[in-house]
Amino acid sequence: MSLFDYADTERAAPDGPLVRVRLVVAYDGTDFHGFAAQPAVPTIAGQLTAGLERVLGHSVEIVGAGRTDRGVHAWGQVVSFDASRAALTRVGLVALGRGLNQLCGPDIVVREVDEVPGEFSARFSARSRRYRYTIINRPVADPFLRRYAWWIPGPLSTRSMQAAGDALIGEHDFSSFCRRPRGPLRAEVSLVRRVLDTGWSQPEDGLLLYEIEASSFCHQMVRSIVGTLVAMGAGDRRPGDMLSILHSRDRSAAAQIAPPHGLCLWKVQY
Amino acid sequence: MSLFDYADTERAAPDGPLVRVRLVVAYDGTDFHGFAAQPAVPTIAGQLTAGLERVLGHSVEIVGAGRTDRGVHAWGQVVSFDASRAALTRVGLVALGRGLNQLCGPDIVVREVDEVPGEFSARFSARSRRYRYTIINRPVADPFLRRYAWWIPGPLSTRSMQAAGDALIGEHDFSSFCRRPRGPLRAEVSLVRRVLDTGWSQPEDGLLLYEIEASSFCHQMVRSIVGTLVAMGAGDRRPGDMLSILHSRDRSAAAQIAPPHGLCLWKVQY
Numbered sequence: 001m002s003l004f005d006y007a008d009t010e011r012a013a014p015d016g017p018l019v020r021v022r023l024v025v026a027y028d029g030t031d032f033h034g035f036a037a038q039p040a041v042p043t044i045a046g047q048l049t050a051g052l053e054r055v056l057g058h059s060v061e062i063v064g065a066g067r068t069d070r071g072v073h074a075w076g077q078v079v080s081f082d083a084s085r086a087a088l089t090r091v092g093l094v095a096l097g098r099g100l101n102q103l104c105g106p107d108i109v110v111r112e113v114d115e116v117p118g119e120f121s122a123r124f125s126a127r128s129r130r131y132r133y134t135i136i137n138r139p140v141a142d143p144f145l146r147r148y149a150w151w152i153p154g155p156l157s158t159r160s161m162q163a164a165g166d167a168l169i170g171e172h173d174f175s176s177f178c179r180r181p182r183g184p185l186r187a188e189v190s191l192v193r194r195v196l197d198t199g200w201s202q203p204e205d206g207l208l209l210y211e212i213e214a215s216s217f218c219h220q221m222v223r224s225i226v227g228t229l230v231a232m233g234a235g236d237r238r239p240g241d242m243l244s245i246l247h248s249r250d251r252s253a254a255a256q257i258a259p260p261h262g263l264c265l266w267k268v269q270y
Numbered sequence: 271m272s273l274f275d276y277a278d279t280e281r282a283a284p285d286g287p288l289v290r291v292r293l294v295v296a297y298d299g300t301d302f303h304g305f306a307a308q309p310a311v312p313t314i315a316g317q318l319t320a321g322l323e324r325v326l327g328h329s330v331e332i333v334g335a336g337r338t339d340r341g342v343h344a345w346g347q348v349v350s351f352d353a354s355r356a357a358l359t360r361v362g363l364v365a366l367g368r369g370l371n372q373l374c375g376p377d378i379v380v381r382e383v384d385e386v387p388g389e390f391s392a393r394f395s396a397r398s399r400r401y402r403y404t405i406i407n408r409p410v411a412d413p414f415l416r417r418y419a420w421w422i423p424g425p426l427s428t429r430s431m432q433a434a435g436d437a438l439i440g441e442h443d444f445s446s447f448c449r450r451p452r453g454p455l456r457a458e459v460s461l462v463r464r465v466l467d468t469g470w471s472q473p474e475d476g477l478l479l480y481e482i483e484a485s486s487f488c489h490q491m492v493r494s495i496v497g498t499l500v501a502m503g504a505g506d507r508r509p510g511d512m513l514s515i516l517h518s519r520d521r522s523a524a525a526q527i528a529p530p531h532g533l534c535l536w537k538v539q540y
Contacts, residue, residue, distance in 0.1 A: 028413040073414070106416040143298040144343070144418055146376040 014084035024112035051103035071260035080122035138206035150262035156233035175249035178218035231255035284354035294382035341530035350392035408476035420532035426503035445519035448488035501525035
């Protein structure tokens with residue numbers, strides 16, 4: 001079902017005292033133009049906002065922990081917004097979650113709904129974000145994972161990819177792995193980020209999971225890192241070059257970025 | 271991509287000596303009108319036939335082990351057909367599989383390609399078929415399994431469902447669990463089938479797998495059995511009634527059939 005019909009409805013601002021609410025949201029991003037709301041195309045924020053406004057009966061402004069790109073998924077996206085105390089009492093937290101899932105499902109699923117202190121922001125209160133990237137490394141593709149994993153039929157050395165990934169731990173300027181924002185402030189935007197954890201696991205034969213946790217990420221950072229690690233795992237790049245690519249602060253030093261459909265915003269820490 | 275443009279191309283029959291070929295095929299059935307070829311709608315057999323004819327350059331008639339319904343998936347569907355020896359030698363088995371995957375993927379994936387003896391038939395040589403039905407039994411849905419699992423938020427007793435399923439083992443008239451074929455021979459078609467194995471497993475919390483193996487299945491049999499077992503697991507039906515439902519030979523005695531998207535043709539034994 002589409003919520004477009006409601007999205008353009010002008011709703012009054014929330015009346016009286018406000019309550020801050022936190023949602024944990026999972027979504028299959030395949031059919032969406034990313035998280036951030038945009039006019040005339042389906043987005044996660046657009047659908048959630050339209051659903052919330054429909055259930056609460058007043059206008060809502062949502063804040064997300066991570067702006068996932070077009071085609072990227074989430075298991076643990078976190079969203080915060082203000083509801084009017086009166087509307088929330090009338091609806092109830094449980095019915096709010098159910099109503100949202102009826103309106104936004106089955107692609108978007110609200111996993112948790114909580115009332116939080118008024119100073120909580122899904123974006124600014126977050127201490128770190130963890131992304132997971134899924135790769136199917138088998139000669140034959142799997143039709144059931146085609147939306148959620150990057151299929152790489154040729155051999156990959158996980159040892160090379162692990163060694164190369166370890167070089168990212170700590171605080172670095174990630175200019176080599178990020179799409180620099182456009183606009184007049186282009187040169188002044190900092191692309192320094194702190195990577196807290198990075199590693200590969202192989203829960204079953206031919207299924208490779210890469211997870212990376214950082215204070216925050218710049219645009220296309222995980223996909224660019226995964227693309228470069230895979231080039232090293234495939235033997236097209238030398239794993240020892242990770243630090244020199246990082247230090248070059250030159251995007252052309254990195255390999256091609258990995259496709260969006262293997263990427264998932266896994267968990268946000270507060 | 272669509273193969274419709276090729277599907278209507280008239281191709282010559284295969285020339286000279288023939289070779290029988292066996293494929294093992296996995297597919298996401300979500301966007302197909304079932305296995306069996308039908309005019310003007312996408313079907314698994316239609317896509318595979320068009321792909322094979324394109325690669326081999328002659329007309330092909332395929333036989334499948336199981337006619338999966340609209341929206342039903344397969345991991346181990348088996349297909350057989352005759353190729354001209356000359357065409358197959360020119361293309362090669364490996365390139366045949368790759369070509370098919372390029373033409374029919376990513377929804378349809380050919381997992382194995384083999385040359386088999388001329389008397390092999392994917393349908394008539396099969397000793398048994400095994401289906402798997404996947405249920406997500408958690409309060410909150412999972413957007414990544416929405417195409418492949420039936421989501422049931424309320425509690426289910428797997429013990430009741432296992433006990434009721436055990437009653438199906440052996441040879442029975444499955445009229446209560448099958449959609450009887452239409453047409454003049456309606457009353458004369460036998461719906462007697464031999465169930466070899468049936469059982470539930472729970473590989474992780476809230477994920478329920480039902481597997482059933484039988485010599486063959488009649489139309490909608492697995493979905494009807496699963497619908498009835500789930501009604502028993504939910505407490506809407508008594509698990510002890512399975513045999514009396516079976517013996518009634520009356521379709522109205524069974525519960526509503528389970529939705530197609532949880533069902534997968536898992537394996538065919540020869």
